[in-house]
Amino acid sequence: xxxxxxxxxxxxxxxxxxxxxxxxxxxxxxxxxxxxxxxxxxxxxxxxxxxxxxxxxxxxxxxxxxxxxxxxxxxxxxxxxxxxxxxxxxxxxxxxxxxxxxxxxxxxxxxxxxxxxxxxxxxxxxxxxxxxxxxxxxxxxxxxxxxxxxxxxxxxxxxxxxxxxxxxxxxxxxxxxxxxxxxxxxxxxxxxxxxxxxxxxxxxxxxxxxxxxxxxxxxxxxxxxxxxxxxxxxxxxxxxxxxxxxxxxxxxxxxxxxxxxxx
Amino acid sequence: xxxxxxxxxxxxxxxxxxxxxxxxxxxxxxxxxxxxxxxxxxxxxxxxxxxxxxxxxxxxxxxxxxxxxxxxxxxxxxxxxxxxxxxxxxxxxxxxxxxxxxxxxxxxxxxxxxxxxxxxxxxxxxxxxxxxxxxxxxxxxxxxxxxxxxxxxxxxxxxxxxxxxxxxxxxxxxxxxxxxxxxxxxxxxxxxxxxxxxxxxxxx
Numbered sequence: 001x002x003x004x005x006x007x008x009x010x011x012x013x014x015x016x017x018x019x020x021x022x023x024x025x026x027x028x029x030x031x032x033x034x035x036x037x038x039x040x041x042x043x044x045x046x047x048x049x050x051x052x053x054x055x056x057x058x059x060x061x062x063x064x065x066x067x068x069x070x071x072x073x074x075x076x077x078x079x080x081x082x083x084x085x086x087x088x089x090x091x092x093x094x095x096x097x098x099x100x101x102x103x104x105x106x107x108x109x110x111x112x113x114x115x116x117x118x119x120x121x122x123x124x125x126x127x128x129x130x131x132x133x134x135x136x137x138x139x140x141x142x143x144x145x146x147x148x149x150x151x152x153x154x155x156x157x158x159x160x161x162x163x164x165x166x167x168x169x170x171x172x173x174x175x176x177x178x179x180x181x182x183x184x185x186x187x188x189x190x191x192x193x194x195x196x197x198x199x200x201x202x203x204x205x206x207x208x209x210x211x212x213x214x215x216x217x218x219x220x221x222x223x224x225x226x227x228x229x230x231x232x233x234x235x236x237x238x239x240x241x242x243x244x245x246x247x248x249x250x251x252x253x254x255x256x257x258x259x260x261x262x263x
Numbered sequence: 264x265x266x267x268x269x270x271x272x273x274x275x276x277x278x279x280x281x282x283x284x285x286x287x288x289x290x291x292x293x294x295x296x297x298x299x300x301x302x303x304x305x306x307x308x309x310x311x312x313x314x315x316x317x318x319x320x321x322x323x324x325x326x327x328x329x330x331x332x333x334x335x336x337x338x339x340x341x342x343x344x345x346x347x348x349x350x351x352x353x354x355x356x357x358x359x360x361x362x363x364x365x366x367x368x369x370x371x372x373x374x375x376x377x378x379x380x381x382x383x384x385x386x387x388x389x390x391x392x393x394x395x396x397x398x399x400x401x402x403x404x405x406x407x408x409x410x411x412x413x414x415x416x417x418x419x420x421x422x423x424x425x426x427x428x429x430x431x432x433x434x435x436x437x438x439x440x441x442x443x444x445x446x447x448x449x450x451x452x453x454x455x456x457x458x459x460x461x462x463x464x465x466x467x
Contacts, residue, residue, distance in 0.1 A: 075449070077445070121313070227384070
């Protein structure tokens with residue numbers, strides 16, 4: 001296998017700026033989106049995900065102005081998530097220069113959206129984000145409207161069923177956000193990701209739980225995911241990407257090593 | 264770099280802008296166009312493309328661009344789907360006749376143990392033949408791929424990549440080149456390839 005495991009920082013975007021904080025309040029401005037994207041690019045991020053935190057809950061479309069700015073400056077792939085509910089929403093974002101669009105809650109509300117996107121743009125553009133949590137009966141089931149705790153709804157669909165279904169509909173990649181481990185920084189949910197891996201034949205990206213470099217090594221080696229997404233450990237500098245890449249390489253994993261590091 | 268003109272063939276797909284931004288970063292003047300005269304007059308022609316083969320060919324046919332592309336004498340570079348369209352046929356959409364500018368057929372990448380389709384991410388290039396387009400690109404360097412169909416390695420393959428089997432990553436037939444990966448999203452390696460296309464490959 002020569003394809004590299006991907007390291008993917010996720011940036012929350014509000015009105016064209018990168019922010020951090022809880023999804024609805026107390027946002028701290030982290031800086032200009034192009035500047036931060038460029039920093040991650042230089043550090044060796046393999047791909048970026050921008051989550052538009054205003055478009056999604058407020059029912060607004062993604063402002064494509066910042067998408068265009070990023071597309072002009074950045075020479076690694078990027079995905080836009082949040083606020084994409086229709087083929088037209090997706091078209092605007094892709095035409096502005098995004099490589100992929102990610103849909104989550106809108107796909108749970110109307111699964112046909114996934115097939116509409118795949119036939120309009122090809123499966124390679126269509127990422128389905130899945131928010132998943134283990135219920136008391138031991139089953140993982142999907143959640144929707146997870147942007148705010150009050151609005152979050154549990155669905156009866158199991159995560160494994162949903163992952164199978166969205167692949168049939170045309171998902172070209174799946175980001176599995178394991179809500180039970182999200183924000184805890186105790187590591188990715190390897191048990192769940194391994195189970196989903198068994199039914200997922202398109203690229204699978206782990207999300208939720210990264211707190212240290214070892215967590216990345218473990219999720220790649222054990223759950224065999226294609227990429228690992230994280231936010232706070234990269235933003236805070238707790239896990240610098242160049243050192244992470246070296247550590248993964250030393251652990252025998254295939255990664256893309258970039259400038260500033262020996263090739 | 265000398266300010267050469269690049270015609271970026273507007274095949275109607277999404278994400279064509281990214282290729283023109285990449286060329287602009289290199290100082291080239293890139294015009295997105297479907298006008299035959301503009302395409303014929305350009306120093307370089309790029310056929311980008313994201314989407315499916317049947318729709319891509321249909322748009323080229325509807326725009327009267329099939330003949331234009333056949334008649335070009337200046338260097339032509341197909342990117343991703345644009346590269347696949349240079350071949351004789353593609354298995355996508357139940358089988359599609361393509362431009363036939365490069366011999367061979369594009370097939371679906373088979374899924375296998377550890378081989379996911381689409382082939383998505385940074386994969387290593389294996390340089391098989393030296394070429395001006397690959398000046399400064401070494402085996403082992405990585406480029407960003409996103410595709411479910413691919414051209415098997417053949418006589419036109421300059422560089423390959425491995426995903427299950429070996430696939431063409433860069434091809435050439437005469438003054439026609441193709442890159443299966445996305446140079447506009449392949450960081451330094453991609454910029455190098457585009458710069459080579461502008462300055463290193465011969466004009467005749």
